[in-house]
Amino acid sequence: MKIPATRGFAFLGEDSKRRVRRAILKAVALPGYQVPFPGREMPMPYGWGTGGIQVTASLIGPADVLKVIDQGADDTTNAVSIRAFFRRTAGAAVTEETARATIIQTRHRIPETPLAEGQIMVYQVPIPEPLRFIEPRAGETRALHALGEYGLVHLKLYEDIVRHGEIAQSYDYPVMTAGRYAMSPSPIPRFDNPKLDMSPALHLFGAGREKRIYAVPPYCPVRSFDFEDYPFKARIRQGRCALCGSESSYLDEVVVDDAGGRIFVCSDTDYCRSRLAAGAAAGEREAAPAGEGRGRPGGSPVPPAGPGSPDAGRSAPGGALGDRCGEGGPGGGGEGGATGRAPAAREGTGQGWNSRSCA
Amino acid sequence: MEQPILRVRGLAKRLGDVQACLDVSFDLYPAEILAVVGESGSGKTTLLKLVAGMLAPDSGEVLYTDAEGRVHDIPRIPESLRRRLLRTELGFVWQDPADGLRMKISAGGNIAERLLAGGLRSFARARQAAADWLARVELPAGRLDAPPEEYSGGMRARLQLAKNLATRPRAVFLDEPTAGLDVSVQARILDLVRGLSAEFGLAAILVTHDLMAARLLSQRIIVMKDGRAVESGLTDQVLDDPSAPYTQLLVSSVLGEA
Amino acid sequence: MSAGGREGRRGSARGIAIAVRDLRKTFVLHNLGTELEALRDVSLEVRFGECLAVDGASGAGKSTLLRCLYGNYLASGGEIVVRGERGEVDLATASPREILELRVRTLSHVSQFLRVIPRVSALDIVAAPMIEQGQDPGAARGRAGEFLARLNIPERLHALPPMTFSGGERQRVNIARGLARRARILLLDEPTASLDRHNRQVAVDLINAAKAEGAAVVGIFHDSEVRDALADAVFWLGAPPGR
Known part of the structure; x- marks a missing residue:
């Protein structure tokens, strides 16, 4: 792919990328600490992952393999757009396969497939400040971080239990990083919080609008805040993927027809397909060639799961990202289907528990 | 002496x-x-x-x-x-309770804040302490979960006292x-x-x-x-x-x- | 111009509770640009177990003297040496903390008016000084109840703040508060002024009982019957100049 001559490699100029990398180095040295960085205007609105894109742009090189997911899916509008952006600006190799990727940019999920040393997770962060919901004064939150005073995090959990009878925060559940800084783990479901703890991969969080970068370096202890009598629980709900049958993965509810029929499927599309492929390889299912994606052995076989094809069920609604959290991204981008997969009936992602944290 | x-x-x-x-x-x-x-x-x-x-x-x-x-x-x-x-x-009771309280956090949460900041990690004990202090400043138990923005001026003043006194300041x-x-x-x-x-x-x-x-x-x-x-x-x-x-x-x- | 004089003495040979020497009290009224001399060259002694009645014409400074003995008015000159639990304290030069401590253990001042504290019951008003001394609150309230009952405050009123009480009832609460605490020195400013005959006699009996326990009493008693029943000696205050 040709890199447009008017821009530097991966869109940003070398100076800009160097400044971002300096912030990243500092962030890695101070796990969980929000490092300010001179964020640039990107060719997309805030709320579409500008922070993550700047981090990725400053890190990506010719040898990297990029995976981009949104809500765990590689084929949603935003994921597809960002992947296309780096293919165009950096000539990057892309993949949907977690194990093959060297950089994984994500909005809502950490892949189910365990991460390995050498991999970098890049998170698109809307609100980097975990104390914001209780203490709106930025000067005061900075002081609280500096002094390590995190009673307010517990105050938030207290309020949750008072209002909901339990800790209801299902997304963006605050963690203590390396025993020092309270950190907002982007809007990942709390289901994914344990994956951050002692992870062999490097996790980088970029907040474009607020111009902050923070990090969880490899093998860093990350603990979710909780009460003795209300201990942290990662699982929000038990269930089984209607496609691959996984009982341990994070599930999305998917509406599959006009009658309101719904199924639960893995939110991590790559994980789901690889399980199905493995099942096919074991001869339990018939393999069927399908889908887009590089280096992925086999496609997704289609088990009957109610009316409407599950393949369609996996597709992204147009502009699914922008308005989900009401953070100012344009709603209904209408550019779905860029991958050639039909933007069909997947309307369920904006409902139920999946969208709780955004309320 | x-x-x-x-x-x-x-x-x-x-x-x-x-x-x-x-x-x-x-x-x-x-x-x-x-x-x-x-x-x-x-x-x-x-x-x-x-x-x-x-x-x-x-x-x-x-x-x-x-x-x-x-x-x-x-x-x-x-x-x-x-x-x-x-x-x-120590404790500081502000002339305007809005300066000393979190107006959208429940009364109980306001009282518990200093205890939580001090390292209390039991929800039940935090809530019990909040209820005890609410009673002590003669606020109705039924208002424990109401935020101070729904309180009258006099109730706010008492809540602010309770908040400060919960850690038994000297x-x-x-x-x-x-x-x-x-x-x-x-x-x-x-x-x-x-x-x-x-x-x-x-x-x-x-x-x-x-x-x-x-x-x-x-x-x-x-x-x-x-x-x-x-x-x-x-x-x-x-x-x-x-x-x-x-x-x-x-x-x-x-x-x-x- | 006159200093006070002492007449008569039926007292004992017990220790000196209060020794006043050359006490002077002058009020400087800044807004009027004048000074008002209320007490001049006052010297007196009171022993434990003895009652000294302060007498004199209206405006002679009787209440002023009593207030000086309590530390409520600051002496302009001279000495007011009070025998406290920890030794002698000169109120003319003592620190506020020393005076406060004397008031907890030693000095009890019963004025003509009860200063009502909103929302505090009659029983607690009487018990408070005893609790402040470190007495068990239950025992203190028990004794408070006894004194209120002796002074004919009906039990149904004990739990009420005296805001709504009659003048006589308030005064009896005031006497109970002043006497129940077993202070070593009682300063009484017309304590029986608004009492009926029966309650006046109760008050006299209680004050005499305190005396018998060794309390020193300095009092202003307009009622000559009360004075005769209590006083071992009378201290006369002459009218100050210019009044």
Whole structure:
């Protein structure tokens, strides 16, 4: 792919990328600490992952393999757009396969497939400040971080239990990083919080609008805040993927027809397909060639799961990202289907528990 | 004789062109309520903020002896220690409860905040402590989960007291805690402070322009004018037998008997 | 110009409770630009177990003297040496803390008016000084109840704040508060002024009982019957000049 001559490699100029990398180095040295960085205007609105894109742009090189997911899916509008952006600006190799990727940019999920040393997770962060919901004064939150005073995090959990009878925060559940800084783990479901703890991969969080970068370096202890009598629980709900049958993965509810029929499927599309492929390889299912994606052995076989094809069920609604959290991204981008997969009936992602944290 | 928990020496502070506090010295003893009176602009609140470490003095010392007997010069200790003292052994009750409360957080959460900040990690115990203090300041148990923005002014004032007292502080700084409240509500709050002081040995500095409140609550009094302490002594003695010209004016300008 | 004089003495040889020497009290009225001399060259002694009645013309400074003995008015000159639990204290030069301590253990002042504290019950008003002394609150309230009952305050009123009480009832609450605490020195400013005959006699009996327990009493008694029933000696205050 040709890199447009008017821009530097991966869109940003070398100076800009160097400044971002300096912030990243500092962030890695101070796990969980929000490092300010001179964020640039990107060719997309805030709320579409500008922070993550700047981090990725400053890190990506010719040898990297990029995976981009949104809500765990590689084929949603935003994921597809960002992947296309780096293919165009950096000539990057892309993949949907977690194990093959060297950089994984994500909005809502950490892949189910365990991460390995050498991999970098890049998170698109809307609100980097975990104390914001209780203490709106930025000067005061900075002081609280500096002094390590995190009673307010517990105050938030207290309020949750008072209002909901339990800790209801299902997304963006605050963690203590390396025993020092309270950190907002982007809007990942709390289901994914344990994956951050002692992870062999490097996790980088970029907040474009607020111009902050923070990090969880490899093998860093990350603990979710909780009460003795209300201990942290990662699982929000038990269930089984209607496609691959996984009982341990994070599930999305998917509406599959006009009658309101719904199924639960893995939110991590790559994980789901690889399980199905493995099942096919074991001869339990018939393999069927399908889908887009590089280096992925086999496609997704289609088990009957109610009316409407599950393949369609996996597709992204147009502009699914922008308005989900009401953070100012344009709603209904209408550019779905860029991958050639039909933007069909997947309307369920904006409902139920999946969208709780955004309320 | 008992040792003071607070020794203030030669405090001075200029705010712009105004000498808001000049050469103020006093001691505060356990279980003692010290009133600071004077009209608006006399430097009462400035003095209170200087003592609480919320303003840095131009000169002078605020020597606080903590529960372990260590002496801290409040303006000169590290910010982290000052903040810790202010949310454990000390308390500050703001004139406007909105400054001292989180208006959208439940009353129980407001009371629990200092306990949680102090490391309490049991929800049940935090909630129980909040309920106990709510009862202690005579707020209805049914309002535990209501945010203060739904409370009346008098209820907010009492909630702010409860919030500060939940950590059993050794001294609290009260900035006009009854300003703007009905007389009957004022009486209730003053009575509450008096009872807590007697019961827990709580010391307090009460900044007020209300001489009646000062007389009812305090054992000793400081009269401020233009940033200086023009007279100090036993509260009843200063109010009944004022010697400074300003104090005589202040006392005589009160309608009826203060 | 006159100093006070003492007449008669039926007292004992017990220790001196209060020794006043050359006490002077001058009020400086800044807004009027004048000074008012209320007491001049007052000297007196009171022993424990003895009652000294202060008498004199209206405006002679009787109440002023009593207030000086309590530390409520600051002496302008001279000495007021009070025998406290920890030794002698001169009220003319003592620190506020020293005076406060004397008031907890030693000095009890019963004025003509009860200063009502909103929302505090009659029982607690009487018990408070005892609790302040460190007595068990239950025992203190028990004794408070006894004194209120002796002074004929109906039990149903004990739990009420005396805001709504009659003048006589308030005064009896005041006497109970002043006497129940077993102070070593009683300063009584017309304590029986608004009492009926029966309650006046109760008050006299209680004060005499306190005397018998060794309390020193300095009192202003307009009622000559009360004075005769209590006083071992009378201290006359002459009218100060210019009045």
